[in-house]
Structures are given as C-alpha cells and as structure tokens.
Amino acid sequence: MGKKYDYLIVGSGLFGAVFAHEARRAGKTCLVVDKRNHRGGNIYCEDVEGIHVHKYGAHIFHTDNKEVWNYVNSFVEFNRYTNSPVARYQDKLYNLPFNMNTFYQLWGVTTPAEAQARIEEQRAEYAHITEPANLEEQALTLCGKDIYEKLIKGYTEKQWGRAATELPAFIIRRLPFRFTFDNNYFNDAYQGIPVGGYNVLIDALLEGVEVRLGTDYFAHKAELDMLAGKVLFTGCIDEFFDYRCGHLEYRSLRFEERRLKVENFQGNAVVNYTERAVPYTRVIEHKHFEYGRQPHTVVTYEYPDSFAPGKEPYYPVNDEKNGRIYEDYRQLALNTPGVLFGGRLGRYTYADMDDTVAAALKLAREIF
Ligand code: FAD
Numbered sequence: 001m002g003k004k005y006d007y008l009i010v011g012s013g014l015f016g017a018v019f020a021h022e023a024r025r026a027g028k029t030c031l032v033v034d035k036r037n038h039r040g041g042n043i044y045c046e047d048v049e050g051i052h053v054h055k056y057g058a059h060i061f062h063t064d065n066k067e068v069w070n071y072v073n074s075f076v077e078f079n080r081y082t083n084s085p086v087a088r089y090q091d092k093l094y095n096l097p098f099n100m101n102t103f104y105q106l107w108g109v110t111t112p113a114e115a116q117a118r119i120e121e122q123r124a125e126y127a128h129i130t131e132p133a134n135l136e137e138q139a140l141t142l143c144g145k146d147i148y149e150k151l152i153k154g155y156t157e158k159q160w161g162r163a164a165t166e167l168p169a170f171i172i173r174r175l176p177f178r179f180t181f182d183n184n185y186f187n188d189a190y191q192g193i194p195v196g197g198y199n200v201l202i203d204a205l206l207e208g209v210e211v212r213l214g215t216d217y218f219a220h221k222a223e224l225d226m227l228a229g230k231v232l233f234t235g236c237i238d239e240f241f242d243y244r245c246g247h248l249e250y251r252s253l254r255f256e257e258r259r260l261k262v263e264n265f266q267g268n269a270v271v272n273y274t275e276r277a278v279p280y281t282r283v284i285e286h287k288h289f290e291y292g293r294q295p296h297t298v299v300t301y302e303y304p305d306s307f308a309p310g311k312e313p314y315y316p317v318n319d320e321k322n323g324r325i326y327e328d329y330r331q332l333a334l335n336t337p338g339v340l341f342g343g344r345l346g347r348y349t350y351a352d353m354d355d356t357v358a359a360a361l362k363l364a365r366e367i368f
C-alpha cells in the first residue's frame, strides 16, 4: 500500500522549509513535524507589540550568492539593514569590524598610512611567533596587543567558555582589517532583514504544506515513519543514531529578554560587550533591525552557556575530536536508506542562512 506522504520532514527550520517548498513544487506530498510549538527553527521571531524579536539570537541575512538572494526575495522583500555592531570595552565604544573608525578610536590615527604603521608596530612585538599554536598567539601575531586585549580576548573566552590559549587558532584566522571608514560587518554584496520579519519567509515557503508542531520525532518515530516513504531529518545527527558513536559537543546560549519603556535604548541593533567581567557577550535591540518607531523597545542579553541535554544546541564545536565523531555518523547516514540528513544539526556544520538555503536547494535539485 502506498504511504500517505512522499516525505516526512523533521524540523521546520530554514532547511526543512526550503526542501518542503521544492518538494511540493515537484509534486511531492510532505508532512513537516517540529518539536517546538512554532515554525522557523532558529530564525523564528516573536511579535512583541509590533517588534519582531529574534528569539534564538540575532539573524542578519547576508550573501554573495545571487541565486540564493533572488530565491529568498521571491518570497519576501528585504530591507536595507546593514549590520554594523558596536563593541563596548569598559566605558568606551569601538566600531566593528576593525576599520579606520576603530583605529581612530583606539589610537587617534586619522589616515590609513598611520593606521597601518601602528598595526605593524603592534604586530612586530610578536614576530617571534612563527607558528601560532592557539587563538591567543594567532590574534597577537595578526593584530597585536591593543586590539586583542580590548576587542577579542574577553569576548572569545566568554563565547567558547575556554581560555584563548586553549582555543584553536583557526577560529580567527581570517580577521578582516579594513583601511576605510566602513562599519559594514559583512563583505557580501547582498544584505538585509525580511520586511515583516523572518516568519514571513518561513510561512511563504511552507504555504500549502502540512505542519505538525509540538511533535518530537523520537517520541512518535514508529508511527511517523509509517506515514512517509522517505525522511529528511534536520535535528541532531548524534541523537538520531542514539549517540552510538559518542556525543557531539555543542555550545549553547541563554537569552534574557526585557521590554523597556524607552523608545531607544542603545541606538544600535547589536552592541558587543568584549570585557570578560561582563557576563553577557551582546545586547540586541530588535527594533533597529527594521527601523522601528514604537514608543517602547525590547532588548535581549545573550549569555554563552555550556550545552547539556535539554538545552538548545546552538553552535557545533567544529574541532578535530568532534570532526572525527561526526565523520562516523556521516558514514552511518550514508548507510541508512530512506533517510536524508540536512541542515545545521543534521550535518553538524556552522552554516549561515544563505549556506542553508543553498544546501537545501542543492539537495532538492539532486532529488527532484
Ligand atoms: P534549525 O533552525 O535549527 O531548525 C531545526 C529544527 O528542527 C528546529 O526547529 C528544531 O526544533 C527541529 N527539531 C530538531 N530535532 C527535532 C526532533 N527530534 N523532532 C522534531 N523536530 C526537531 N545565519 C545568518 O545567515 N546570519 C546570522 O546573523 C545568523 N545568526 C545566528 C545566530 C545564532 C545564535 C545562531 C545559533 C545561528 C545564526 N545563524 C545566522 C545561522 C542560522 O540560524 C542557520 O543557518 C539556520 O537557522 C539553519 O536552519 P536549519 O533548518 O538547518 O536549523
């Protein structure tokens, strides 16, 4: 007897939603399940009196991939938001990424030649380190003591919960310096926030697709598997295989949200706190992503957190040890007929939204 659906899609995040849309377009029937009580995975926004609050961390869409940009724009219009975070160290503010504004704020230098000379002088102190063994050494040889101590060390140690001397160098191998007065955090050609928030994008992708929320795949696996010919799984791959090759490590986050009776709390969507002594890494003021004019505001304090079962696995820890474990799971996945693995958790990869869309489109194209 034929099954009710062609595909069971576990996870209504961006990967699952793009795949579901493409499957439907190809004439396939899909059932999407998600254990959360909303769609959209980590790009989900909650409407708090007209402000779209990014519930799982700030999300800024940016890409160099024109096809992906055209694809998402076919579902929703994007505004002209350009990410330009401000870093706060003690009581001073610095522009990010490291550019002429930052160099002026750090050293009072006003021309690119002066800035370059100052950075060379700072780096020269660490010229004896020829092969950086850890993140601290890497950062010092790349940008010297001032930038490292004020803008990198504290933030990075909080974010990863480890001393910079215990972190792999590759995390900051590409620290961009810019000798122009340009505070745009990204180098990509396209950037913005969906007008009306990310839910508009997810709802458009999932239009006409059946979605069951509050449904954990593992709690109903036998009955759900009976419903569909094939499964696309976008949850944690180690959980799918019942941790038989070991637990993959993740880094988690904790969010503290506050609604404030002020119109404008910090004047920017993103302010990073780069000092170790401040326990949070950043404060997000959501209305600024969409140029909101509400009389009130909503801010979120973001605290890095260790991961444990029951917490959200926000970041994969892509070091060598986890890379080996993931490789074992990837081999298992290749030998699991009828099940596709996709997305950030299914492939244990730190993929931005544009990479996620591109990967889902690629998979859909291979199949349909
Ligand atoms: P997810 O969004 O995680 O979706 C997976 C879904 O599967 C979830 O809804 C989950 O509930 C569900 N699920 C898992 N297990 C089960 C189960 N057993 N049963 C049922 N459902 C299950 N990208 C950018 O481009 N720009 C940014 O600024 C940016 N900022 C980010 C900030 C943070 C803090 C994080 C963590 C990520 C950020 N990203 C950003 C990356 C972006 O979030 C991802 O690219 C994208 O959301 C991945 O989509 P996904 O569908 O793979 O995963």
Ligand code: UDP
Residues within 6 Å of the ligand: 087, 096, 151, 152, 153, 155, 156, 159, 171, 172, 272, 274
């Ligand atoms: N970083 C830093 N200072 C900052 C912001 C970032 O040192 O003010 C470093 C830190 O090591 C972090 C990495 O850059 O883990 C990437 O940060 P980004 O904000 O670009 O990425 P996200 O955390 O949003 O994935």
